[in-house]
Amino acid sequence: MLGADARTRSGFVVLAGRPNVGKSTLTNAIVGAKVAIVSDKPQTTRRAIRGVRTTPDHQLVLVDLPGVQRPRDVLTERMQRRVESELRDADAALMLINAEQGIGPGDRFIAQLLKQAPLPVVIAVNKIDRCSKHQTAIVLQAAADLDVAEEIFPISASGGQGVQTLVDHLASMLPEGPFFFPPEDRSDQAEHVLLAELVREQVLRRTRQEVPHAVEVEVGEIEQRDDDLMYVRAVALVETDSQKGILIGAGGRMIRAIGTAARRELERELGTRVHLDLTVRVRKSWRTDERLLDRLGIE
Numbered sequence: 001m002l003g004a005d006a007r008t009r010s011g012f013v014v015l016a017g018r019p020n021v022g023k024s025t026l027t028n029a030i031v032g033a034k035v036a037i038v039s040d041k042p043q044t045t046r047r048a049i050r051g052v053r054t055t056p057d058h059q060l061v062l063v064d065l066p067g068v069q070r071p072r073d074v075l076t077e078r079m080q081r082r083v084e085s086e087l088r089d090a091d092a093a094l095m096l097i098n099a100e101q102g103i104g105p106g107d108r109f110i111a112q113l114l115k116q117a118p119l120p121v122v123i124a125v126n127k128i129d130r131c132s133k134h135q136t137a138i139v140l141q142a143a144a145d146l147d148v149a150e151e152i153f154p155i156s157a158s159g160g161q162g163v164q165t166l167v168d169h170l171a172s173m174l175p176e177g178p179f180f181f182p183p184e185d186r187s188d189q190a191e192h193v194l195l196a197e198l199v200r201e202q203v204l205r206r207t208r209q210e211v212p213h214a215v216e217v218e219v220g221e222i223e224q225r226d227d228d229l230m231y232v233r234a235v236a237l238v239e240t241d242s243q244k245g246i247l248i249g250a251g252g253r254m255i256r257a258i259g260t261a262a263r264r265e266l267e268r269e270l271g272t273r274v275h276l277d278l279t280v281r282v283r284k285s286w287r288t289d290e291r292l293l294d295r296l297g298i299e
């Protein structure tokens, strides 16, 4: 417990950035644990996943926003609403820019959105490990020209360069106040959502084209069956029969490979042996099924 006179800082920082810029990787680096799933396919993060970093003097709650984009269907409209409400409720925003790609229309769109939000903004220029000093300097200048951020930090989320300096600065921006979550918490996601994300990560790793983005994973049952065995039932929802066929693979090879890899991830997360019961089901147009989106925790 903290002493009564201890001064702590505590608050919410929203992460904004184009798809694939490294938001999940940075969340994990800041929190020091795997709370957001990482993939090299854009549009992985459909939920506002939070990571919680707690030190003796601060608690920084990261809200990892979905790739900001214009609403296209029910799913993305919901994302957009979530983005706007997170911006209203947060203490600061961290905009991530991809140093390798430079600044594009998507970044300008986000900068515009952040300019209208009543909160201080910091920019981190990520993936500098992939760039020459000269290229990094050009992107840093272009980031400054967006005229939205108080401070700009060059970082490598995967390599760790510059991350500590960025975190120290973010922590200093938080208001003084008590912690929101118990210090041992790293994420406020319901356990079944986190486990479902770990399974979905393995689906994304192994599928191509339209399949990755058509798949959602729902974890129904999580049950301690034995002293050292956890039973987890998961369903991969797809939109068409042909996607189902791809996911199952010839002779069930694909789904077995996904299941084995996912089980290892779940065992690491839960610290126990896991029996994963993974099935594939077709649910046409789950993207526009509001009730299902509610159940899956996509707001």
Ligand SMILES: Nc1nc2c(ncn2[C@@H]2O[C@H](COP(=O)(O)OP(=O)(O)OP(=O)(O)O)[C@@H](O)[C@H]2O)c(=O)[nH]1
Residues within 6 Å of the ligand: 017, 018, 019, 020, 021, 022, 023, 024, 025, 026, 037, 038, 039, 040, 041, 042, 043, 044, 045, 066, 067, 126, 127, 128, 129, 130, 155, 156, 157, 158, 159
């Ligand atoms: N070289 C390098 N690669 C990085 C860095 N940060 C992230 N990546 C890679 O970039 C890809 C995308 O990273 P994610 O963290 O999934 O990106 P994201 O912004 O969360 O993506 P969405 O969820 O689609 O919005 C992955 O392959 C990462 O390994 C970095 O600093 N350097």
